[in-house]
Amino acid sequence: MTEGTSRIDVACTVNGTARRLRVPAMARLLDVLREDLGLTGTKEGCGEGECGACSVFIDGELVNSCLVPVLQVERAEIKTIEGVSAGDAELHVVQQAFIECGGAQCGICTPGMVLAAISLLEHTPQPTDADIRHGLAGNLCRCTGYMKIFDAVVRACARAGVKA
Amino acid sequence: MQTEIVGKPVPRKEGRSKVTGTARYVDDLTMPGMLYGATVRSPTARGRIRSVTFGEGIPWDEFVVVTAQDIPGENAVALILLDQPYLASEVVNHAEEPILLLAHEDKHLLERARRAVSIDIEPLPAVFTLADSLAQKEIIWGEDNIFKSYLVDKGNVDDVWAQADVIVEGEYSTGAQEQLYIETNGIVAVANADEGVTVWGSMQCPYYVHKALLKLFALPPERVRVVQCETGGGFGGKEEYPSMIGGHAALLSWKAGGRPVKIIYDRAEDMVATTKRHPSLTRHRTAVTRDGRLLAMEIEFIVDGGAYATLSAVVLSRGTIHAAGPYHCPNIRIRSRAVATNVPPHGAFRGFGAPQSIFALERQMDKVAAAVGLSPAEFRRRNFIREGETTATGQVIREPVDMAGLLARAFELTDYEAKRERFARENAAGAGGVRRGIGFASFMHGAGFTGSGEDYLKSIVGAEADAEGRVRILAASTEIGQGTNTIFAQIASAALKLDYDLIDMAQPDTSNVPDSGPTVASRTCMIVGSLVESAALGLRQTLQGAGLLTDEYTVDEWRAACRRYLERYGTLKSFSQYKPPPGVRWDDEKYEGDAYGAFAWAVYVAEVTIDPLTYETRVDDFVAVQEVGKVVHPILAAGQIEGGVAQAIGFTLYENVVWRDGRMVNNGMTNYVMPTSADLPPIRVHFEEQPYQYGPAGGAKGIGELPLDGGAPAILNAIEHATGIAFTHVPLMPEALMRGLGETG
Numbered sequence: 001m002t003e004g005t006s007r008i009d010v011a012c013t014v015n016g017t018a019r020r021l022r023v024p025a026m027a028r029l030l031d032v033l034r035e036d037l038g039l040t041g042t043k044e045g046c047g048e049g050e051c052g053a054c055s056v057f058i059d060g061e062l063v064n065s066c067l068v069p070v071l072q073v074e075r076a077e078i079k080t081i082e083g084v085s086a087g088d089a090e091l092h093v094v095q096q097a098f099i100e101c102g103g104a105q106c107g108i109c110t111p112g113m114v115l116a117a118i119s120l121l122e123h124t125p126q127p128t129d130a131d132i133r134h135g136l137a138g139n140l141c142r143c144t145g146y147m148k149i150f151d152a153v154v155r156a157c158a159r160a161g162v163k164a
Numbered sequence: 165m166q167t168e169i170v171g172k173p174v175p176r177k178e179g180r181s182k183v184t185g186t187a188r189y190v191d192d193l194t195m196p197g198m199l200y201g202a203t204v205r206s207p208t209a210r211g212r213i214r215s216v217t218f219g220e221g222i223p224w225d226e227f228v229v230v231t232a233q234d235i236p237g238e239n240a241v242a243l244i245l246l247d248q249p250y251l252a253s254e255v256v257n258h259a260e261e262p263i264l265l266l267a268h269e270d271k272h273l274l275e276r277a278r279r280a281v282s283i284d285i286e287p288l289p290a291v292f293t294l295a296d297s298l299a300q301k302e303i304i305w306g307e308d309n310i311f312k313s314y315l316v317d318k319g320n321v322d323d324v325w326a327q328a329d330v331i332v333e334g335e336y337s338t339g340a341q342e343q344l345y346i347e348t349n350g351i352v353a354v355a356n357a358d359e360g361v362t363v364w365g366s367m368q369c370p371y372y373v374h375k376a377l378l379k380l381f382a383l384p385p386e387r388v389r390v391v392q393c394e395t396g397g398g399f400g401g402k403e404e405y406p407s408m409i410g411g412h413a414a415l416l417s418w419k420a421g422g423r424p425v426k427i428i429y430d431r432a433e434d435m436v437a438t439t440k441r442h443p444s445l446t447r448h449r450t451a452v453t454r455d456g457r458l459l460a461m462e463i464e465f466i467v468d469g470g471a472y473a474t475l476s477a478v479v480l481s482r483g484t485i486h487a488a489g490p491y492h493c494p495n496i497r498i499r500s501r502a503v504a505t506n507v508p509p510h511g512a513f514r515g516f517g518a519p520q521s522i523f524a525l526e527r528q529m530d531k532v533a534a535a536v537g538l539s540p541a542e543f544r545r546r547n548f549i550r551e552g553e554t555t556a557t558g559q560v561i562r563e564p565v566d567m568a569g570l571l572a573r574a575f576e577l578t579d580y581e582a583k584r585e586r587f588a589r590e591n592a593a594g595a596g597g598v599r600r601g602i603g604f605a606s607f608m609h610g611a612g613f614t615g616s617g618e619d620y621l622k623s624i625v626g627a628e629a630d631a632e633g634r635v636r637i638l639a640a641s642t643e644i645g646q647g648t649n650t651i652f653a654q655i656a657s658a659a660l661k662l663d664y665d666l667i668d669m670a671q672p673d674t675s676n677v678p679d680s681g682p683t684v685a686s687r688t689c690m691i692v693g694s695l696v697e698s699a700a701l702g703l704r705q706t707l708q709g710a711g712l713l714t715d716e717y718t719v720d721e722w723r724a725a726c727r728r729y730l731e732r733y734g735t736l737k738s739f740s741q742y743k744p745p746p747g748v749r750w751d752d753e754k755y756e757g758d759a760y761g762a763f764a765w766a767v768y769v770a771e772v773t774i775d776p777l778t779y780e781t782r783v784d785d786f787v788a789v790q791e792v793g794k795v796v797h798p799i800l801a802a803g804q805i806e807g808g809v810a811q812a813i814g815f816t817l818y819e820n821v822v823w824r825d826g827r828m829v830n831n832g833m834t835n836y837v838m839p840t841s842a843d844l845p846p847i848r849v850h851f852e853e854q855p856y857q858y859g860p861a862g863g864a865k866g867i868g869e870l871p872l873d874g875g876a877p878a879i880l881n882a883i884e885h886a887t888g889i890a891f892t893h894v895p896l897m898p899e900a901l902m903r904g905l906g907e908t909g
Contacts, residue, residue, distance in 0.1 A: 046832070099183055100175070105803060108189065110183055
């Protein structure tokens, strides 16, 4: 897509499927996911790494995909919101908790926020209130005031089997 | 059968698609042959366009280029007035005003091309502040820079000043606030002379966009179709602006012979070019008796509307009517004006003028209390409006209202009185250390369009049933995160005594749903919800009228009745149209009468700590107590309040729009800061429920805008308690606190 930029081959795994991509080297991972792979669950909120709407996992670490040039994901394992629970499969405990607790309003930050919550619970299985507040501070939500998101994290945490 | 669906936290209708990322927002749509569109904007705040130059190195013949000359109909965004062009052709009136549109299939090349267009403008003197506009430093709009003015006159304030025991004056101001919905504005359009115009997009009001496109393309209503996609936040920012971007995308598609065109603003463009909350200035003069009874309130309220009229007249109206708050005062005069400046038009933003005027009022009330030697609470208790008394517009409050009760509840939840005393003592003892404070604001917010507005809208909602007995609600009211889909389904479910899961919501699409009015003004639940209820009941009455259903029925009997009816008559639909409740009167000339069908009432308490080194204010606790009628969905309702309070905290302490020559210069999320999860206090929400007799689902009122009103004054009242300094402007940034504290030592 990027005009005037040479394309490179990138081999990576996306949501468990091996992919070979022919893409402009400096294309943003966000655009490759959304446009080349059709994984539109990853959202763009700001394009400068502030809002976290484009959060994805690269090799298990949560990153802002708007700041990642695709050439950096060679041989990496990427997981997006589509890889958390596919199709009609049972929802992840965090997703279920977001529905029950009102953690999603307009929903545009939600995929990133769900991944951030999963990441938080992987690193800190029994988070304190402060852990939750600071753990999610890289993901902005304009609708909820975050309270219902905190409730969702607490509820997810209370249930067994938190695993990304 | 679900009989107690109202008040139950059922799962949000579109919750699953949102948590799995499968919900489809406008930027998730692609179409074969789709082009991307971009907007070339004015680099200058005010001036005459001399020339447009297309720079070198761009294959311009590959581009679709649209100027004002390409517009098939009228070059004006149809809303209230027709003063705002889609594309400026001779003069520009604000920085970032659209002048030219470009489309190309390669969005990276498109961006290079956008930067390669240079616009030469002969500058004209511009006006950037409300004060300069009022002083008529330049006449930039109409004859006097005034978009609209109102006068509310109750009793006679002039007779009071001479004999008043105490007169207190105050001046207060508020800054602009950026919307910052996380999904920026975006539209996909397909338009050509054969097929007409269709747009899909992120929006609150499909029929506003529809009305605007009719004028822009000079087409009859059936040739224009507007479809709302899943919308990633609105807050008012997607009330009027989608008419602009929707028109732009459609003009490009029209010029391209019907190829689909997508315009998605990036964050910088969305922040620099689209609508923000109106900055405001309010002056108060208040007369009280020695024992603290309000005698007269004279209020001057001015908002900065930006370069074009857009919705400023109605924002001003709501701010004006709310300016005297939930108090009984026999003599009130409110003069208000919306003025023009050469900045991008300010627009609808949650609260719609009321957060500005209530900020001023609730700061003034603390000031008056001090002047008569009463506590802020006792002064308010002596003046709270009661059932049977009248508001500023002379509206008799006919519903039970208990502001003193809300105040007592809020104080109990926060241990206010003890903290008020303790913080004062500790602040006095610990000079130079952290300072703590607690303060509150009491206020109300009217639900629905003002005055005769709902009567003028005459909203319609439909309901239809299929042969399986599934019911579909047909409304143009949009789900923008606040829970429209869910509460409408609850209301219909309760009305028909059918399972919540049997109720579906039609996608708002002007070719398929009637005009239920805009999704604004805290009207969706109370006004449109009532229409949902009656349209749903209409289905039942139809089936009963046909002899297919009895008064009591099971789900299976309902299904069978629907099936038989459809076999017999083909379709089963019912429509309901708005009628005002009995006894409502409103005089638009005098601005007098029943301004709103119902008010929500509230008392909010904020507790703050001020860091003596960084001058940062931290809100440690926030309690929001409100009476909103019947609560339809406790989690969604609390979510509305919490989210609104968070935006109010941002408005008060974090969100500072920095202007230079009429242009926002901190137009990125890095340097325009909204609250993160680490910044906010616990937001504790408490509802009192006093059913509103004309509300749906057993008496619901409006709720969405209310929480924006009380945060700023509660926090500044708490800061005054902490510091002894009566700050009068929001946002209150640490620099202002530092200056204030420096002056007092």
